[in-house]
Amino acid sequence: MNPLRKRIGVLGGGQLGRMLLEESARYHVHYTILEASQDCPCYSMANEFICGSLMDEEKIRELANSCDVLTYEIEHVNTDALIQLEKEGKEIIPSPKILQLIQDKGLQKEFYQQHQIPSGKFYLVNSKEDWPEIIPLLGSEKFVAKTRKGGYDGKGVAILNSKEILADPKRIPFDVPCVLEEFIACEKELAVIVARDQAGNILTFPSIEMEFDPIANLVTVLLSPARISNELEQKAEKIARDLVQALNGPGLFAVELFLSSDGNIYVNEVAPRPHNSGHHTIEACYTSQYEQLLRILLHLPLGSTELVQCAGMVNLLGADDFSGHYYLENLDKVSKLPGVYVHLYGKTESKPKRKMGHVSILAPSWEEVIEKANYITGVLAFKKD
Numbered sequence: 001m002n003p004l005r006k007r008i009g010v011l012g013g014g015q016l017g018r019m020l021l022e023e024s025a026r027y028h029v030h031y032t033i034l035e036a037s038q039d040c041p042c043y044s045m046a047n048e049f050i051c052g053s054l055m056d057e058e059k060i061r062e063l064a065n066s067c068d069v070l071t072y073e074i075e076h077v078n079t080d081a082l083i084q085l086e087k088e089g090k091e092i093i094p095s096p097k098i099l100q101l102i103q104d105k106g107l108q109k110e111f112y113q114q115h116q117i118p119s120g121k122f123y124l125v126n127s128k129e130d131w132p133e134i135i136p137l138l139g140s141e142k143f144v145a146k147t148r149k150g151g152y153d154g155k156g157v158a159i160l161n162s163k164e165i166l167a168d169p170k171r172i173p174f175d176v177p178c179v180l181e182e183f184i185a186c187e188k189e190l191a192v193i194v195a196r197d198q199a200g201n202i203l204t205f206p207s208i209e210m211e212f213d214p215i216a217n218l219v220t221v222l223l224s225p226a227r228i229s230n231e232l233e234q235k236a237e238k239i240a241r242d243l244v245q246a247l248n249g250p251g252l253f254a255v256e257l258f259l260s261s262d263g264n265i266y267v268n269e270v271a272p273r274p275h276n277s278g279h280h281t282i283e284a285c286y287t288s289q290y291e292q293l294l295r296i297l298l299h300l301p302l303g304s305t306e307l308v309q310c311a312g313m314v315n316l317l318g319a320d321d322f323s324g325h326y327y328l329e330n331l332d333k334v335s336k337l338p339g340v341y342v343h344l345y346g347k348t349e350s351k352p353k354r355k356m357g358h359v360s361i362l363a364p365s366w367e368e369v370i371e372k373a374n375y376i377t378g379v380l381a382f383k384k385d
Helices: 015-027 057-065 079-087 096-103 105-114 128-138 162-167 230-247 289-297 331-335 366-379
Strands: 007-011 030-035 048-051 069-072 122-125 142-147 157-161 178-182 186-196 202-204 208-212 219-224 251-260 265-271 310-317 326-329 340-344 355-363 381-384
Touching: 007 015, 007 057, 015 030, 015 289, 030 057, 048 057, 057 079, 069 289, 079 096, 096 105, 105 122, 105 178, 105 265, 122 128, 128 162, 128 178, 157 162, 186 230, 186 289, 202 230, 219 366, 230 251, 230 265, 251 289, 310 366, 331 340, 331 366, 355 366
Parallel strands: 007 030, 007 069, 030 048
Antiparallel strands: 122 178, 142 157, 142 178, 186 202, 186 208, 186 251, 208 219, 219 310, 251 265, 310 355, 326 381, 340 355
16 A cells, blocks of 8 residues: 555544644645544644544544554553454554553553563552552652552652651552552653664664653653763663563654663653653654654654754643633744744643643754743743633
8 A cells, every 4th residue: 555545543632643643744644533522632633533532442443444554642542442453453553452551550560570671669559558568668768659540641640758658548649559669869850762663673762851840740841862971871772772672563652761860770651652752853853753653654664863953842831820711922032032943732721730832942052952941931921811
């Protein structure tokens, strides 16, 4: 089949899907989107739109019947339905078997352990009653609790004090199966985005350094390449490659990493899709993470991941003081800056800490990227319309 005649189906209609469609427009590829509401970033750009739940097997089959290949831009989908479709011969990238593993943070951690992928010490608990026995085994003043399923963008994650929880078990925030992990003293949070094609070829994007909103636990600013030594860059890339090799299937994967204060690198989590940490690649790399995924879906060769210049990205989050229709204050000032690219996700309403858009930044040096990022963070804001 002519690759450009392939019909691609996407489960999810959020901003990641929208950017995939935007990057694919040059190829004139046909997309069908499945999403629960037409009020989503992808709706205005899709060739066809199916309105339905991402858990609805009937709607997923409707999508599959109209498309040659399926992918997804969010993890919270019906993997059982996708696995059955894959058994019936439907091409799904990444494989829903990989997605099923990643949906469960406990299975993820066990997978790292089985494949000698460095990750922090952890224990699995099924209910609140298990916590007092497990917390002392972690051996850390603080620890991290994550619900095994359903968490995203910081939801279902809590950093807790061991003594406080043991003294007052009523403070335990979750009463569902969880992963309890040792707290790793972190010098930097990193990400490496990895592309793997059907022939097993692997390419990585340059490392990414991330800063997070301490309340929303969302990426606020990133820099690429990360400000780390060549040795650490190669170590992070190898760990990410080894992980994707072990997953043993084509797709685009964002591997989130901790650089500890003692110089070790540990895997935090992996996302089997384009990732917030890779938005800058649209302008900053010869091939963006979105075009790279498209190439894999179309069985085309992987593209160069080389950076054109030092790059940064500022997330645009909804203001804390209102929900509703909005305008973007000081867009005119930011638009005057060279090497600055504003992306808005087409969301009709702003909400506190909601991902509304991002700004990519290119400059010859980290210092200039950081200077522009600080300026943008200071002046660009969503205001009530």
